């Protein structure tokens with residue numbers, strides 16, 4: 001285990017346009033009541049065309065740099081978790097690097113869907129053990145609405161757009177939030193339950209007419225729900241035990257914000273009260289890879305996290321991928 005990695009800055013950015021359930025009622029056959037009772041969501045943010053994935057990432061990154069009191073020129077690496085990048089090429093990480101004006105440093109996208117930020121954080125932890133001087137920008141940024149079928153009421157009410165960012169440093173520049181431990185998992189055998197196939201090289205030919213439902217998120221909601229609960233609860237519990245702790249020793253759980261009922265079921269499985277869980281899915285919806293860093297940034301800004309606290313992040317997403325991270329503030 002490597003405890004030489006810490007977080008020195010956090011930031012988030014949400015698009016300008018907040019969309020209520022009532023507004024979605026005008027697009028698909030749904031109701032505020034159905035959305036609230038099945039998912040806990042009341043609003044989410046939709047990016048406008050000028051608010052691309054890299055633009056959202058840029059604003060979250062600059063907020064994190066401000067929080068860290070750092071200049072972009074001090075960064076050594078960039079990892080961006082996303083499934084809805086601006087393009088296939090160039091990657092969103094390279095677009096972001098260019099916007100930050102820091103050509104030269106390594107920059108790469110990580111495709112781990114909603115677990116993208118945790119894959120980025122673990123990659124940062126590995127890189128900081130190789131390079132103790134490293135200052136790594138880890139971003140989760142999504143324009144999920146570019147990949148949502150607004151004729152599919154089972155998915156379009158659940159997702160939103162946004163970005164969250166953290167700056168991770170090595171032993172040479174220790175910060176106030178220590179990354180004590182991270183655990184990642186994946187299981188491709190159940191990947192078909194949550195897909196965005198269109199635009200991939202196996203979906204040839206890419207003709208204008210071929211843009212159909214496959215181009216958008218397709219999901220077997222109930223199956224995804226069950227896996228999300230089991231995987232997030234199991235990995236959280238394993239990581240907690242691996243660090244000699246019990247669930248009640250965690251001051252705040254910050255889970256992927258996909259659905260309030262999923263979060264409640266994870267809390268129940270872990271045997272802890274919802275008071276110990278941070279929730280913003282009601283206001284922000286599911287922002288995929290951006291969900292965990294947005295929630296972490298908000299939780300700290302709202303005073304839910306104080307120095308000395310132990311915080312557990314957990315996420316689950318398409319692939320399937322899932323993970324957890326233990327932080328010490």
Ligand SMILES: CC(C)(COP(=O)(O)OP(=O)(O)OC[C@H]1O[C@@H](n2cnc3c(N)ncnc32)[C@H](O)[C@@H]1OP(=O)(O)O)[C@@H](O)C(=O)NCCC(=O)NCCS
Pocket residue numbers: 029030031034035038039114153154155157158219220221222223224225228258259262286316317318
């Ligand atoms: C999608 C989800 C909210 C659906 O909730 P559910 O309780 O499983 O509901 P069901 O899919 O069984 O659908 C129940 C009914 O509501 C209907 N329905 C689905 N979406 C609806 C909507 N937006 N508005 C109104 N009715 C809707 C269905 O058609 C179905 O009707 P029927 O019984 O007449 O067939 C739930 O399965 C879920 O949250 N899954 C996980 C999704 C997720 O978070 N994925 C991302 C993970 S990273």
